[in-house]
Amino acid sequence: xxxxxxIAGREFRSRLxxxxxxxxxxxxxxxxxxxxxxxxTTVAMRRVDAAGQTGVLELLRRLGIEVxxxxxxxxxxxxxxxxxxxxxxxxETNWVKLEVVYDEQTLLPDPVELLDAAERLVRDxxxxxxxxxxxxxxxxxxQDIGCATVxxxxxxxxxxxxxxNPHNIxxxxxxxxxxxxxxxxIGTASDAxxxxxxxxxxxxxxxxxxxxxxxxxxxxxxxxxxxxGRLARIxxxxxxxxxxxxxxPGL
Amino acid sequence: MxxxxxxxxxxxxxxxxxxAVVSLVGAPEKGVxxxxxxxxxxxxxxxxxIVPDGGVVEVLTAxxxx
Numbered sequence: 001x002x003x004x005x006x007i008a009g010r011e012f013r014s015r016l017x018x019x020x021x022x023x024x025x026x027x028x029x030x031x032x033x034x035x036x037x038x039x040x041t042t043v044a045m046r047r048v049d050a051a052g053q054t055g056v057l058e059l060l061r062r063l064g065i066e067v068x069x070x071x072x073x074x075x076x077x078x079x080x081x082x083x084x085x086x087x088x089x090x091x092e093t094n095w096v097k098l099e100v101v102y103d104e105q106t107l108l109p110d111p112v113e114l115l116d117a118a119e120r121l122v123r124d125x126x127x128x129x130x131x132x133x134x135x136x137x138x139x140x141x142x143q144d145i146g147c148a149t150v151x152x153x154x155x156x157x158x159x160x161x162x163x164x165n166p167h168n169i170x171x172x173x174x175x176x177x178x179x180x181x182x183x184x185x186i187g188t189a190s191d192a193x194x195x196x197x198x199x200x201x202x203x204x205x206x207x208x209x210x211x212x213x214x215x216x217x218x219x220x221x222x223x224x225x226x227x228x229g230r231l232a233r234i235x236x237x238x239x240x241x242x243x244x245x246x247x248x249p250g251l
Numbered sequence: 252m253x254x255x256x257x258x259x260x261x262x263x264x265x266x267x268x269x270x271a272v273v274s275l276v277g278a279p280e281k282g283v284x285x286x287x288x289x290x291x292x293x294x295x296x297x298x299x300x301i302v303p304d305g306g307v308v309e310v311l312t313a314x315x316x317x
Contacts, residue, residue, distance in 0.1 A: 019317040029315070044316025047257040047309065048278045054314045057282045070317040085291045086311050090284035097317060206317060 003230070005202050007179055008095075008127045008148040014039045015196070016226045017068070017181060019206025020056050023215065030059055032209050036219035040066045042097050042206070044073070045087050057091070068129070070097040075110070077117035084121055096121060097151070097204075098130040107157040111138050115145070122146040131183050134164075136171040143178050150176060151183035151204060154195065158207045160187030163194055173199030189218075189225035196229025197237070252304035263302060270297035276310050283312050 004011040018038040023029035033041065043056055060067050069087030074080040077100060084096040100117055102110040109132050121128045128147045132138055139150040152172055155161035162185060163169055173180045179201035186192050186205040195203050203226050212218035254263050256272055263272070269285055269292050285292045286309040292300050302308055 020315040021317055023315060042317030043313040045284075045311045046314045046316075048276045048283065048312050049257050049259075049310075056315045057313050067313070068317075069313065072316050082286060082289060082291070083311075086284035086286055086309075087313075088284075089291050089293060090282050090311060091313060099317075 003234070005179065007129070012039045012202075013037075014223075014226075015202040015230055016192075016223055017041065017202055017204040018209065018219075019070075019204065020060075020210075021072075021206050022210035024210075026055055026059055028215055029056075029210065030063070032215040032219040033059075033063055033065060034219075035216045035223065036209065037223045038065060040068050042068045042070045042204070043091075044070055045083050045090065046073075066095075067091050067093060068095055068097050069093065070131075071099045071117075074100050074117075075102070075113070076100065077113045077120065080113070080117040081120050081124075084117075084126060085124070088126070094125055095127045095148075096129065098128050098147075109133050109153070111135065114138075115141060118142055118147055119145050129181070134168040134172070136168060136175065139172045139180075140175060143176060147178065149179045149181050149201075151181040153184040154182055154191060155185030157184045159185055160208060161185050162187050162191040163198070166194065166198055169195065169198045169200065186222075189221040192222050192225040193229035193232070196226055197233050199233060202226070254302050254304070254306045254308055256308045257310055265304075267302050268298055269300040269302060269308065272302060272308050273297060273310055278310050279312060283310060285310050 005015045014037045016038050017040045019042045071080040071083040080100045100113040101107045129149045130142050131151050134152040142150050154163035181202045182195035182200045183204040186208045192203045209215050209219045
């Protein structure tokens, strides 16, 4: 069935966007990326001497996976805009996963700084994929100013707490005119499937795979879950009933 | 003269270019970007851009993350 994910006019066969953070080493990451089937994967921008040479770019290029730079670690709009501009220069892409977090303890997006950065980056010609709160109003505003997606969190980054407010996610997907990507909080396959069943167009995850006991197997699980959830969403689930309803004919 | 390079104070000879700083920090060939005093210096201008005394240079590359 032909059902591509389309972001800013670009088609993807896979609806699973992955991160590269948290993997024990590059060979574990490589096996996980291949098993996930992803076609779009995030990287962070860091100082050369602090980071050393990780080889992650070479790995993604070899696997034919598009690079999606993020602005992880940025706390203000100004920092995020500069980081995005540096990423565009370094990686020759105008796509950016925009992250502007308020504090280290929660890593929750700062909505004021986020919206400001998104406006400036859209104006500067970026394809902006903002990591946002599960706030339906903020999601609409991000969409209205020209973001290519909205990417609400299920729960805070790295917690694996799943989707804490499914109704908010559904409110967001029901009014979205751009793809909604569930970003952050996925713990296991059922969380990813739920995101898709709630109407998300894709799932972005990293930790749930890279820090799983068997990252390669978990990546495969996430791939299946995203595909399953998407199919279920399109297929149209049965309404929930209070009382039983026999599926076999009466005697 | 002195400049801040990736958060560290460095003694540089007068007239040091951004390109020279990039090789000083051992940056890889590809996937690198430079900011001087908070603004991006496009790769094409690395040779001709001179780091001023007290300049703040950031040399960034992509790492695993997100």
